[in-house]
Amino acid sequence: MAELDENVDESWGSFEGQCQGCDLFGRLNDLLLCEECAAKLERDLIRQRDWDYSATAFGLSPDDREKLHRQVIAQYGEALELIASHLHCAARSAAHVSKATLNKGAMRRRRKRRD
Numbered sequence: 077m078a079e080l081d082e083n084v085d086e087s088w089g090s091f092e093g094q095c096q097g098c099d100l101f102g103r104l105n106d107l108l109l110c111e112e113c114a115a116k117l118e119r120d121l122i123r124q125r126d127w128d129y130s131a132t133a134f135g136l137s138p139d140d141r142e143k144l145h146r147q148v149i150a151q152y153g154e155a156l157e158l159i160a161s162h163l164h165c166a167a168r169s170a171a172h173v174s175k176a177t178l179n180k181g182a183m184r185r186r187r188k189r190r191d
């Protein structure tokens with residue numbers, strides 16, 4: 077009875093279903109991606125400087141966004157992880173649809189400005 081991942085629940089999506097990115101069943105966010113794929117998508121958006129769609133970049137200055145961009149490429153490389161040709165449109169439109177939700181989420185987290 078050592079279920080310790082209960083506390084993941086509040087920060088992560090409450091839907092269960094098939095991930096749009098890797099086809100595995102599990103808990104999904106509002107883009108219908110599992111946590112791992114959501115992180116990949118986020119990095120892909122940063123790689124492509126799709127700032128409007130990135131929850132991480134929300135509210136950052138252009139300088140900080142560039143830093144984030146360089147950091148992601150230094151850490152994870154330049155190749156896109158999730159946004160492949162066939163997925164690109166789907167991910168983009170999904171990201172577009174829930175942009176408002178993403179932004180709301182980012183605001184809810186009230187990211188501290190580091191200046």
Ligand SMILES: [Zn+2]
Binds near residue numbers: 111
């Ligand atoms: Zn996935």
